Amino acid sequence: MYHDFNYEATLASSLRAQWQLDDVLREDQALDFSRNFMPESLARTAALGSLNPFEQRILNQISAHQYLCIFGVVEEFILPFLLDHARPALRDDDYRVRALLNFASEEAKHIHLFKRFHEAFVRGFPVECQMIGPSEAIGAEVLRHDPLAVALVILMIEWMTQQHYLGSIRDDGDLDPLFKSLMKHHWMEEAQHAKLDTLIVDALGEGRSEAQIDQAIDEFFEIGGFLDEGLKQQAAFNLDALEKVIGRKLDDRDEILAQQHQAARWTYIGSGMVHDRFKATLATLSARAAERMAEAAPVFA
Numbered sequence: 001m002y003h004d005f006n007y008e009a010t011l012a013s014s015l016r017a018q019w020q021l022d023d024v025l026r027e028d029q030a031l032d033f034s035r036n037f038m039p040e041s042l043a044r045t046a047a048l049g050s051l052n053p054f055e056q057r058i059l060n061q062i063s064a065h066q067y068l069c070i071f072g073v074v075e076e077f078i079l080p081f082l083l084d085h086a087r088p089a090l091r092d093d094d095y096r097v098r099a100l101l102n103f104a105s106e107e108a109k110h111i112h113l114f115k116r117f118h119e120a121f122v123r124g125f126p127v128e129c130q131m132i133g134p135s136e137a138i139g140a141e142v143l144r145h146d147p148l149a150v151a152l153v154i155l156m157i158e159w160m161t162q163q164h165y166l167g168s169i170r171d172d173g174d175l176d177p178l179f180k181s182l183m184k185h186h187w188m189e190e191a192q193h194a195k196l197d198t199l200i201v202d203a204l205g206e207g208r209s210e211a212q213i214d215q216a217i218d219e220f221f222e223i224g225g226f227l228d229e230g231l232k233q234q235a236a237f238n239l240d241a242l243e244k245v246i247g248r249k250l251d252d253r254d255e256i257l258a259q260q261h262q263a264a265r266w267t268y269i270g271s272g273m274v275h276d277r278f279k280a281t282l283a284t285l286s287a288r289a290a291e292r293m294a295e296a297a298p299v300f301a
């Protein structure tokens with residue numbers, strides 16, 4: 001076995017690591033808009049030489065707004081997926097049922113937390129930032145795919161949050177402490193989710209032929225392509241918001257758009273795709289699946 005995850009131990013770790021919303025952000029707290037919100041390893045705004053430091057920070061904060069919205073969207077499809085996965089076997093293994101329902105409940109809490117951060121953002125930011133959606137439509141499009149493909153997307157997303165937190169502690173003394181705390185608390189619970197996702201993928205992959213796994217990987221890439229289109233659209237919305245705040249049109253908008261789209265690809269897809277644990281799960285599923293993922297990964301770097 002390439003891992004030693006099980007429902008009983010994961011449930012116990014989850015219950016130990018749990019926190020409350022107010023531990024991360026109280027309803028009356030304000031974000032510090034004199035600082036960056038996103039680690040540079042994800043936002044890549046300091047690399048934009050045509051923007052002055054103030055403009056770079058505004059775009060960094062808009063990129064954090066995107067983070068709150070994108071995670072809101074993905075957690076909204078993770079939640080029903082988990083309930084659907086748990087429901088057919090509610091009488092079998094008590095630890096499994098409790099671990100999966102606890103996982104679902106934590107995702108509902110994360111949705112709540114991301115909304116609370118979003119409200120704090122809106123209170124402090126000078127213009128309205130547009131967001132792709134509606135999240136129900138995005139969720140429905142993702143969930144119409146093979147459950148194994150969806151489970152792999154979720155596994156990738158949950159491992160990527162590990163990478164995000166590590167990036168945020170590594171690179172930035174200047175980050176808003178509340179945003180840093182958001183990444184830390186998300187990381188704490190997602191670490192357990194990723195183990196449960198691994199067990200879900202194992203279960204859904206069991207007994208599948210090579211051709212059926214290949215089909216699921218096709219669908220994984222379909223979902224990835226769909227999400228990537230959304231990221232491209234979102235990058236354009238982000239620049240609209242930046243132009244509104246700074247009161248000028250960007251001369252090199254196309255270059256910035258491409259660079260910011262690429263930053264989002266890395267943040268929301270690539271950083272999960274190259275995670276060692278994600279790669280290990282794929283390799284166990286099939287050597288061909290791991291190969292196909294490795295070939296695609298550079299597009300999202």
Ligand SMILES: [Fe+2]
Pocket residue numbers: 075106107110186190
């Ligand atoms: Fe989450």
Ligand SMILES: [Fe+2]
Pocket residue numbers: 107158189190193
């Ligand atoms: Fe999660």
